[in-house]
């Protein structure tokens with residue numbers, strides 16, 4: 001258990017649909033749902049392929065690299081037990097498919113070094129029974 | 140409208156009774172004239188069935204609405220109800236005790252932007268941001284604002300004009316929450332919340348009830364005020380209703396609503412005399428100005444620069460009662476009453492000059508949105 005308070009983090013309720021995404025990191029993999037018929041990736045996980053409207057969606061490991069599309073440096077302390085230090089919330093896009101994005105945090109760098117179009121790669125942070133996919137600079 | 144305040148410690152039903160009875164009386168009607176009712180009903184607000192029973196209404200039509208399209212869905216539904224002959228006079232309302240809940244539960248005890256307690260585990264849409272220290276819609280909209288700045292060179296000094304101009308309006312409104320003038324220096328020195336947003340880019344939770352009577356066009360004789368006409372409404376949703384999967388991270392789903400609005404009218408953006416544009420966070424207002432065609436894509440920073448254009452005597456006065464930034468978070472329900480007052484010429488010290496005839500109301504915007512045009516008939 002870390003003694004350094006981080007951002008206010010509320011763990012997800014695990015379901016049949018989302019377990020692969022939230023627990024893949026326990027085995028070091030970023031897993032994104034994909035259609036077995038037309039190969040379209042989906043995030044967040046869904047019950048039917050938005051492209052071909054068929055079922056048969058399975059989680060698949062992706063490269064773990066990404067690009068920062070948008071970010072904010074959060075300053076507000078959202079809960080009394082959360083950090084008062086600024087941290088970065090970002091939307092990153094995965095190279096596997098146009099528009100395939102994850103909301104996450106950019107870590108392991110100065111918050112002032114984060115910029116749009118920055119290449120990043122996944123790192124996992126444990127939280128309760130899941131592993132959060134966070135991203136760090138891909139140097 | 141009912142009493143309004145940061146924390147009134149009143150039940151949302153109590154606020155809704157006050158708001159609805161005020162609206163019915165303001166219209167020159169009595170309880171027995173009301174044959175329809177609709178509510179925007181979320182956590183911490185009064186539902187329509189409860190209010191029908193509390194007020195002893197006898198209705199031919201009613202609807203208890205959630206968040207689509209936008210927070211003013213109940214208003215859109217009521218318009219369709221009178222258009223299709225289901226009712227003659229519909230009372231629509233939204234009350235909230237969010238201010239009291241947020242104050243009572245304290246920091247971290249409830250979710251920003253709602254009257255809901257903080258959950259142990261999260262499911263549904265917030266599952267994709269609450270694990271990442273992003274509990275506020277402001278976190279997402281800030282990312283959009285940052286991208287807008289990156290792509291179009293938009294500045295914080297430009298964005299500042301929204302709270303500065305609206306605070307000036309709030310100083311002329313007796314129900315505003317904050318009414319002391321705000322300077323550029325105050326804005327630039329303010330505590331950051333989530334960059335590029337500081338304290339003054341974010342609205343404030345309050346307790347209130349807003350209520351409006353929507354009447355059929357053939358039931359308007361004898362009303363206390365001249366009836367105003369709904370010229371057009373827009374509820375389109377053609378892209379992913381998602382903060383991170385939406386196709387363009389420098390605008391929001393309001394883009395499609397803004398485009399769609401003008402397909403239902405012969406009026407054009409240049410005809411609009413007064414605007415009530417969602418301002419839960421400043422950038423959402425800027426994105427609406429672009430979406431509604433008041434300026435081009437990426438041009439909202441230049442459009443509001445200096446503040447003159449959006450001031451009471453400018454070409455497009457916005458949020459003339461201070462908006463949600465200075466007069467409190469009414470979940471999109473403060474804009475229509477204020478635009479109506481302006482069209483009636485009842486704006487008092489904050490009245491837009493030269494008799495405004497066309498008003499636009501735009502609600503929500505991020506992952507759900509709705510807009511309407513109102514005119515002096």
Ligand SMILES: [Zn+2]
Pocket residue numbers: 035036037038039040049050051052053054
């Ligand atoms: Zn498919």
